[in-house]
Amino acid sequence: MKIVGVTACPTGIAHTYMAAENLEKAAKAAGHQIKVETQGSMGIENELTASDVRNADVVIFAVDIEVEKKERFEGKKVIKVGVTEAIKNPSGVLARAGG
């Protein structure tokens, strides 16, 4: 399965990156392809391109704040969870996304 994700937490210092790392780790372990964009203290990094989004089967938002450039994901299947959920139980989040 091809997954894209966005992580964002209130201060953008720690949880944004922990969530991204955990989703990537769990997805790889389950044999999925994943690309996670972080919206943190350094702004948007590892930005999802139009083709990334177009080719993805599912979008995961692991966020506690508004996602920036949200319009990119219009019409896609989006699973939205809190940041801590993605850190605590990344496999569960993937399962909900259909993985």
Place this chain on the structure above:
Amino acid sequence: MPTTLQFACDLRHGLHARPASLIAQIAEKSKSRVLVKKAGAAEADARSVLSVIALDIQPGDAWEIVVDGADAKAVSREIESLVHSHFGEQVGETDQAEGDDVPGAAKVPAALMRMGVAVVSGRPASPGFGRGRMVLLRSGSLVESLPERAAERPEAEAARFRRAVEVAAEDLEKRLRRASGTAAELLTAHRVMLTDSELLASVEQRIAKGASAERAVAQAAEQFADRLRAANSVIIRERAADVHDLAIQIVAGMGIAIGEEVPALTEMSVVVAESLTPGQLLKLDATLLAGLVLGEVGLTSHVVILARSMGLPVIVGVPGVFLRSASAQRALIDGTFGFVVADPGEPVLRLYGHDERAQKRRRDFLSSFGARRGESRDGAVLEVGANASSDKDVERAIANGADGIGLFRTEVLYLGRSRAPREEELFGAFAAAVRAASGRPIIFRTFDIGADKPAPFLHLPEEENPFLGARGARIYKRHATLLRTQLRAIVIASVTAPGTVRVMAPMITTVGEMKWFREQVRAVEKNLANGGLDAPALEVGMMVETPAAAASVARFAAHADFFSMGTNDLSQYWFAADRGNAAVSALADELEPSFLRVIRGAVRDAHGAGKWIGMCGEMASRAANLPVLLGLGLDEISVAGQSGAEVKYRLARLDREECRRRLDEVIDGPVSIGEGGVLSVFGGGGADASPIADELIELKCEATTKEESIREMVGILYGAGRTDRPGELEEDVWAREATYSTGLGFGFAVPHCRTKAVDSVCVAVGRLAKPVEWGSNDGVPVRHVMLLAVPEAANAKAHLQVLARLARKLVHEEFRGAVEKSASAGELGKLLKMELGL
């Protein structure tokens, strides 16, 4: 025909003691009767400072001066120009620096709220914390505390009173010679009051009516104190304590000790009182004083200012109920937040125990910088000197890590005096300062008198515009003997102890003035050499305070061995804006590019001529300006207060070439300077330090709760100089913690925040001897804490990436395992740096 002048008061603090005493000086030497009137209210004799301030003329009030007599025209003109110059009101350098640390309203730290600790709140008046036994001090009436004594004949009592005033005046002079800074200002205020015509008249009237001298003094003082206490202005109400203090000193001159009893402290104590006089504070054993808890005492009162200069925590505005009922319990006072905890339990004491350890860490850490010379990260030397007015100042500055004294103000020995100081007195003061410098260089600035610094014995002519008039070196030719006497004292003092003594002149405008000044120094030296004194020639320098001098430093170089930028005056002259006038003071912005360009030019010119150049104005004292000062290429800065070691520490983190590059961008543009001002261009103060460092890692943490461990982590950052405001940092951490727990699980926690309390990204790492409950998802108590602090205006992306990498690493078991296994701070530091690519 009396002359009436009408004004609207535009002074920030109203017509308070200082402007009132300037009017009194004019009234004193005039032949006319001078009255100060508040519109629609009472009037006061202008010669009486106390009566004038008791009028309580507030900003915006209409007030009048009425002059009646032979020289009414001249006197009213003089007063008018004084009022129009806003009495030379200026913001003092220490007040401003200290004012920044004093928050307005009391707050209770989040940690104590979570712990459910009951606190008694006041207002924070002087930062820091202390603990000790509460000692209650009751202030009684002066009259009631007098011993019984029948009055003799009025003439005998009057003579007794006059003698006592003389004794008190002599005593004041003696103390004033030894005092410096805040204490000296206090004593000067007392000296003015001691000659207050209405106070003296009031005492004499009471004596004439049959009162004993001491009773007359006590009654008159209480009456004046009551009038002052009724004023609207806090700053005037606070003068009541000074009158009280003064009466005690006069009565002491009669051999009667009253009202000043202070308890003998026998252990660390928190003194609790409705009010306290500066005299009482000075009598308390400072080594056993942990803090002051006071009632309605203002933040600008002399006692609070004095306590602040002593580094003593103070809270004011504490409810009377507490002040009266406090018993000999133990107490903890927090002057940063503004509360006191009576009978603090073990948890509170443990929490503050971490602060004590953090302070020790910081002292040890900074003292290592004080001993070294001031040097930037890339090896550029910047000598860090201190400003001083007395040998005590010199001693403290050197002890706190200054490389020398960049400005020794000598005018303190002249101001407000009725006679010029004699050579022996000057020599005594200078020799003591040279000794106190213990071999380090010291620069004596010859007397800087005129404008806002009056010396009555000189009888300087009144001027329309004193700041553009005869002041500093401009009066030297007319008072050449006075200058030579001072230079003799400096030259003789220079050989009494080893070290380099330099001398510099203030307010030099023309090359001719400087040439003449240098000739005077050489003539005095030659004269002394003829008399057999073997002294090496002094280095002779000048202050750069006028735009004329700043623009042509190269031409002065033939006659000056060094230069020192006096930015306080230079900025007023450059911007044509009175720094004491609130309406225009914002114009005199020392960081404005045009001003920076002038300084940069002066530095380049001095260096081109092979001379060194420093800076001793307030601009040099502001910690935040350091990147600018370094970028300007100065050779020396002389700072207020005792922050030598701290300045050197900050300096060691800066890169001069980087600062120079950014400064040039600011000056030569085009760089848009945003909301954060010029300093923001330097990127968080230009400070640069690795976010991970061995001194930020502690594997033997003693915290037993989450509250304690956050405080301990913040203490590590404070101890290593990464934050100056640990209280604010801790509050910001708790504010973030309130959204959701930063416990990661697996025994790790990453409390973090964006905060104004740090200027670069940093991480404190701690291992707790005893794991604490953190509210983590997996319920596992936390053993490893990593506190991440990010400056609010962070733009050092490389450092933020380090935090992002650290966060990503932490989700991997192998990484956590390696952290857990590290046996020392050094080992863990190495691991973190390697894993995070540092």
